[in-house]
Amino acid sequence: MAVDVKYTAEALATGGGREGHAxxxxxxxxxxxxxxxxLGGSGDGVxxxxxxxxxxxxxxxxxxKKVAGDDYDTTDASIGVKVGLGADDDGGFGLTAEIEVVLPKLEQASGxxxxxxxxxxxxxxxxxxxxIDVKLTVSQD
Structure with missing residues (x-):
């Protein structure tokens, strides 16, 4: 899939990777x-x-909000994302994700x-x- 890049974010990590600086x-x-x-760390950082x-x-x-256009009321909408990290079947690490979509102004089916x-x-x-495994849920609150 070709992408016509309009912006590129640049970041640098130093130190020990998960224990360092970015x-x-x-x-x-x-x-x-x-x-x-x-995971055995201090938790004193991001x-x-x-x-x-x-x-x-x-x-x-x-x-x-972009795909909603004028067809859906996304007033007061919020998104919560949980990213899980754990051992995978290959002896390495893998991710999981849960996306919670909260749409107070929409009925369940529309949401x-x-x-x-x-x-x-x-x-x-x-x-x-x-x-990765992604669980998508929708609620009004």
Whole structure:
């Protein structure tokens, strides 16, 4: 699939990877990285899964508002993304994801329809399609 690139984000990680430092080239993000306590780390920093979940949530919300157009009321909509990290069957690590779409102004069926459209449109969802298990849920609250 060809992509006509309009913007490129640049970031650099240094130190120990999950325990080190990361920053964007433009300086808008400058973060201390630390593994979560659940993985034996200090938890005194940000981890890659948090960054991925945050980016995906923002991207998904933007994609949903774009595909909604004037057909769906996305007022007060929110997206929650959980990214799980754990051992996979190959002895390495893998990711899982849960996307919770909250659409207070839509009935369940309309919300599910919109969420599926957004999931097909969102670049993060496209990038992970077929690569990780993703659970998509829709609610009004």
């Amino acid at each position: 920053k964007t080239k433009d300086g808008s993000l400058d973060l201390t990285l630390a593994p979560p306590k659940e 981890n890659p899964e948090q960054l991925f979940a945050t980016g995906w949530a923002a991207c998904f919300l933007g994609a949903m 599910e329809e919109l969420a599926e459209k957004a999931h097909a449109f969102c670049p993060y969802s496209k990038a992970t399609s077929g690569n």
